[in-house]
Amino acid sequence: MLTFTLRRLLSIPPLVLVVSLLTFLLLKAAPGDFYSQQEADPARSLTEVLRQKESSGLLVRLSQTQLEEFGDFRDDGSTWSFRDDGEKAPTILRDGIVVRGRSASRSLLNFQIESTKYQCDDEGVVYRKVGPIESFFSWFFNAASGDFGRSYKFNRPVFGIIAERLWNTLILSIAALLIAYGLGIPLGIFAAVKPNSLVDHSAGILAFIGLSVPTVFSALLAVLFATYTGWFPIGDMRSLDYDLFGFWGKLGDRLHHLFLPAIVLGTSAMAGYMRQARGNMIEALGQDYVRTARAKGVSHNSVLFKHAFRNAVNPLVTLFGYSLASLLSGSLLVEIVMNWPGLGRLVFEAISAKDEPLVLASVLISTLLLVFGNLVADLLLAVVDPRVRLS
């Protein structure tokens, strides 16, 4: 079992490399970047937007010596070159004639020398555009040394931002998971013990509703329910005056807010577990060893829980591994609709804004969770099922 665990753990670094590279390339392949919104804002100048891109590492400023080394190059029908005259910005020459200030940069905004792209701002400062592969590896080597970068949006180290939200999401997901397992498995078993009974059919209908109604819709219904009855708060994780409450008041307030989102999230997941548990249980109950146990006079409960259930539970353990991975990302829609200040919302916004360091860090966490979730599931399986040998 130790070698198995070690082998699994060793497979993590290459997996992380591939996953983050793919994420990175996908982010880069879509048009625009974090600063596209700013570039479309009439109140911002190109110069300052480019400076910000430089501070984010999307552009690299070229020194005047580097620019002189370009020599003559062609762009848009003219020959250009740069000359260092000891001033703040280089002198720009077009067909050998000095062009000054904005009129120079205006004609030479974007240019390309041997497939490397450059951009010139309004003040004659020239930047090199950092390609996706180069910027990935610079991110990767920094990350390997523990520096995962600063979020473009928040200008703060990414893990600090994630940590603020992580706990909130975990609370919601774990509560939902408890509901899903705590209700789903007993209901599934109950339905399996009495197949085609009223309980089975109603549980079946419930499951189909749970599976077919999208979470967004049930979350919206829950918000409407809260608005019309006034029994539950309209979204949020705690009350405005939370800080003024005592310990029990705080706990009660938290649970009051948690109830609806956890129910919405839990019931949709519950349906799957319930069907799974029912199917497995029915299959297990039809096995020869159950008939043998019954024949030798083992009590009904003992047959159910000692013989059938232990065999039926295996696929559920595997499912549990996956549900660990979805702990952080599974609640996105509920978080948005019900204003839960979780990680899903943060990451969703980071993806749409193309805040690359933040997206990469969260993808990294999700990948690790998936890997560990599977590892935990496999180990658990070995514990519950003596037939499984890990080596």
Add this chain to the structure above:
Amino acid sequence: MRRSLRQPEPKPDLTIPVGIPTPAFAGELSADAIVKNRTGTYGGRIVYAILGEVDTFNPVEPKGATDQEIRAIVFSGLVGYNNGNWQTGPELAKSWDVSDDNLTWTFFLREGIRWSDGEPVTIDDALFSFQAVFHDQIATSIKDGFKHPETGALPQVSIDRDRNAIIFQLSRVDSQFVTHIGNVRLIPHHKWKDHLQDENPTLLQQMTSNAPPEDLVGCGPFVLKKYVPGEKIVYRRNPYYWKKDARGQRLPYLDEVVILLVKDLNLQWQKFEAGELDIFMDLPADHFREAAAMEKAGKAHLIRLGVSLNSNWVCFNLHPGQDAETGVPFVDPAKSYWFHKLEFRKAVNHAIDRDGIQRTAFQGRATPIWSSITPGNRSWYHKGVPTYPHSIEKANEYLDGLGWKDSDGDGIREDDQGRPIVFNLNTNVENNLRQQVGNLIMQDLRKVGIHVNFKPIIFNDLVTSLRDSHRWDMILLGWGSGVPPDPANGKNITLSSGRLHAWYPQQPEPATAWESRIDSLMTMMDEELDDTVRKKYYDEVQELIGQNIPILYLIAANSYCTAKTNRLGNLWPSLLRPQLTWNLETLWIRD
């Protein structure tokens, strides 16, 4: 056509009780304190929601609109803008002087003002704040306004301790200089002096969203009490605030300001309906009926602000260039040939039924426009802009005149070289209203034999094609308006060298005589301090764009807010953002 509705200025009422501020004020009130002609009762809190998230509290580089609104609560500038009467006025500066050549500006700082940590505000703080913004290695959009348009040179800053003044030496006359000064919020020298290093300054990494609240030392009416990411921002009264009311009571009246961070517009509305929020700004069209119903029920007041300053427009791609690598023209030569014909653009302008768009897409709550300056902008609106009223006959006349007729009877006109007039119209897919408008335009143009393929695409795609690839035919987009709503803010759009000169951006030389004239008018506007003269210049700019219609302005929505006006005292709604919360310092709670 309805002009913007002027909201009345609140009047003082000396009979209302004063109340007790908790916590109490601290320090002596300065003899230089600004007196606001208001009265109110201390206590209570206002709760409202914003859709964004705090990127940073740092006032040196506010990233988004959210940051700009929240920084005004904690930080003050030398001058301020009154959204209620649309005027710039003194704040931390008592007054200012300008030399006869309009190049030297002197701002005199108020005496006896304290930071929210109790330290006195000195002229060194003012100098430090401007040095931070002007720092070569600090990237901030606030710097832009101060730059010389050609050389990029920044003003020289110096201080005169004897007169308690900060002096700016400009290299050109700048009509917007006072506005730019107002964009710079003062930060305390004693707190941040170690973070403005010559090389790699760390100032922008301070005052981020995880900074401890006591780090945010400012001169604004409130200070940060608590920020919970994704949940709320809570401000409490700045005990050292330096303004007083008509009865000599210190401001602000409110004990607390609570801003909820809500991600979903519907949820925000539910919270308002349930009474959790005091105000709701920028009421979206689909909640108008509910807001009207709430007004009827006496739960909230629907505030009609008049025509919004944001314009919606369509524009043709007039870029003459070609791809540097492949040599393929950005715009298909046939399309370019059509788009460059003024008669064609006039025909399209006549063919678009703005009233139909107003009725259908905006449900009557909008106004047709003919210029980027909407009737809502009472300072800059120009009545003499050429208009092209909806007329299919006129549109057909222009197109027939060009000899572009439907010769094969398929309902689509062919140009004089037999090419069917078919092109694409794009807009951003994120905006539902714009998609409706796009569909209406497509139908309108079909009636005059022009076939438009309407394709909404994602915003980033649209920006990329506008800026880099230039591969588009016709787009439908909108401009927002800044505060103050001065056309000088739109130079990136109006100047031929502008990045957002949509039809042909960043021209090396002005492509046409009229664009060249617009360029010089905009420069003249920059260098003229008299607003009546500046208005004349900009009227001409608007007329030139109206005559040559490279961009067809379509419609501006009406703007609404809703608020519990019975609960809130001294509310002075404004068309300019933030419509209801720009004067938090004088708001008070009635119950």
